[in-house]
Each structure stands twice: as C-alpha cells, then as structure tokens.
Amino acid sequence: SQQGEEDPQALSIQEGENATMNCSYKTSINNLQWYRQNSGRGLVHLILIRSNEREKHSGRLRVTLDTSKKSSSLLITASRAADTASYFCAMSQGAQKLVFGQGTRLTINP
C-alpha cells in the first residue's frame, strides 16, 4: 500500500502568518483528504479534494492537488493559536480505505 509523505514534519510560525504543508503520494488516487488532530485527541476532517479538482477552498483553508506530480498542499491563511495541531493528508485507496501520511506538527506562536 502507498503512504503519503508530508513535508515539513514540523512547522513553527507566528500568529497571523500563513502556513503551508505539503503531501506527496505514490500511486493514483480517487481523492485526497486533510485532517487535523489536536494533541491527544482524534482526527477531524477538514477538506476533501477529488482527483479531477485542482484547487478547493474552505474558510481560511486552501488545498491544491497536482495529480501529475502526485502532490497536494494545504495552506492555512492568517493563522491563529487555535490552529496549533498536527495535520494529516489521507489518500483514498479504493472505495473503502484511507492511507494516511505521517503528519505535519504545526505550532502557532502568539
């Protein structure tokens, strides 16, 4: 099975700045999803982008998908302290399973 590679593994920025996280994968996908995990908690779904879409927005989130490069990025604009969390990309593998990347740990400094 494939696994996503996320970059960077950790990111620390000042409140108000933009945060960009990248995800690369190895084989064809149906869709790609991004999840957030606050420390010691379960994951929360943020956004889904289908393989025939190139960009998607949701509030302060912007996701891009480049299927030719097998990569996706998540941009969080105007970051807030509450955005401090780990962020995971997840690739839809068939109709049932998701394969998760290793995550990016984002810290927003006040």
Next chain:
Amino acid sequence: DVKVTQSSRYLVKRTGEKVFLECVQDMDHENMFWYRQDPGLGLRLIYFSYDVKMKEKGDIPEGYSVSREKKERFSLILESASTNQTSMYLCASRARSLGNLASYEQYFGPGTRLTVT
C-alpha cells in the same frame, strides 16, 4: 453531529492480558475502522468492517482480532497483549461509498491510549 465514542481514554494492561477496546458510533454508518498511531509512523490501519459480521485485514493485523456483532459497535481485541502494542488506538466510522467517486470523510473517536507493561 456524528459521534464516535471509545470505551476508555487511557488503559494500562499487563503483558499477556486479553484486552478489549470498544467503539460505538451513532450515525448508522456501514464502515468502521481501527487504527493505531505511533510517533513517526502516522496512522496505520489494523482492521476494518464494511458491514455487520464482516471484517477485513488492514496493513498491520497481526496480534489483533475484531468483532462486529451490531452495526453501531466495532471491537478490537488483543488476544495476548505485548509491550509492542503500547500505542494510541483510534476508531473511525464512515458512511458507505457510492462508488469510487464518493469516498466520504471518516469520523474519529477521541482515541484510547493503551500502555502494556
């Protein structure tokens, strides 16, 4: 709101004990999943179930079994706990997909942090 609950937030067990982790969802979802999460390794799928009494192995099923007797409940069983099963265990559920173009989001429980000593 979808709610996925897990029976314990923290659990400490001894090597060789039989361990049951319970997961319940209240949205009538067909699909349920068990993952373990370890630092540097992300989430890895242990088992999933796409219907009552149906189960399929994920990427790391060794040392685990599952039970799905009712649609809302999916149990993970460690037959004989070992120290290398110390981990965070996450349960998730999801509605049935309507073909490959509609793979819906997964809803996660809060996790069970299991320590095997």
